[in-house]
Amino acid sequence: MLENAIVTDKLTKTFGDFTAVDHISFDVRKGEIFGFLGPNGAGKSTTIRMLCTLSRPTEGTATVAGYDIMKDIMAKAGTTTSDGVPTYEYAQPDRPLQFGLFDGESIADLKSELMRDFSGRRMTVGSIIEQHKYGRPFISRNYKTALIELERQGSVVASRPAAERRANTLANDIEIEFSTLGAT
Numbered sequence: 001m002l003e004n005a006i007v008t009d010k011l012t013k014t015f016g017d018f019t020a021v022d023h024i025s026f027d028v029r030k031g032e033i034f035g036f037l038g039p040n041g042a043g044k045s046t047t048i049r050m051l052c053t054l055s056r057p058t059e060g061t062a063t064v065a066g067y068d069i070m071k072d073i074m075a076k077a078g079t080t081t082s083d084g085v086p087t088y089e090y091a092q093p094d095r096p097l098q099f100g101l102f103d104g105e106s107i108a109d110l111k112s113e114l115m116r117d118f119s120g121r122r123m124t125v126g127s128i129i130e131q132h133k134y135g136r137p138f139i140s141r142n143y144k145t146a147l148i149e150l151e152r153q154g155s156v157v158a159s160r161p162a163a164e165r166r167a168n169t170l171a172n173d174i175e176i177e178f179s180t181l182g183a184t
Contacts (some may be wrong), residue, residue: 003029003030004027004028004029004030004063005028005029005030005031005032005049005064005065006026006027006028006034006063006064007026007027007062008024008025008026008047008051008060008061008062008065009025009026009027009060009061010023010024010059010060010061010062011024011025011047011050011059011060011062012024012054012057012058012060013046013047013050013057013058013061014058015054015146019044019049020046020086021043021046021057022043022044023059024047024060025060025161042110042161050062050069051064051068051069053069057069057070061120064106068087074173085109092160097182098117100158107142107145107146107149110138110142110143111130111149111150111155112155113136113145114115114132114143114146114147114150115150115178115179115181116129116156116181117132117157118132118176118178119178119180120177120178120179120181121177121178122176122177123175123179124172124173124174124175124176125143125144125147125170125171125172125173125174125175125176126172128143128147128176129172144169147168147176148162148168151176154179155178155179156176156177156178157172157176157177158170158174158175158176158177158180159175159176159177160174172175
């Protein structure tokens with residue numbers, strides 16, 4: 001089980017010669033309520049923007065829910081179009097950014113939901129995510145992980161086989177065919 005929900009180590013953000021966040025380090029334990037206090041210009045919002053992957057740190061590291069914000073979220077949260085051009089998913093201003101799974105949810109839960117909700121259907125990865133995501137604590141990366149696992153289990157078939165794709169990726173335009181529940 002995760003001990004710390006957020007860990008930062010010497011997190012820094014500079015804009016030219018101006019240092020907005022200067023080598024801050026802190027931990028927020030799972031379940032803990034954490035407040036950021038400080039005067040205007042102290043770097044509170046900039047720190048949150050870095051933790052939400054809306055701004056790239058200049059130096060230092062941070063993990064959120066066990067994910068390294070640079071390696072796991074910013075680099076891997078992107079999808080790839082059929083042309084191989086990376087795109088990234090950011091939260092809309094009126095919706096808080098979600099890093100993915102919360103207590104009680106798992107990729108296994110998501111896989112079960114997808115099989116139940118889309119049994120016997122064929123649709124694109126992007127359509128699956130768009131139709132299923134509302135009111136649920138999952139981000140695109142969670143859906144793609146679940147679909148890749150379902151593909152490995154033989155529960156779904158992708159229009160472009162795994163061997164023809166970059167490792168562990170699914171572009172939004174790839175079609176997924178779900179097996180019919182109860183079919184043998």
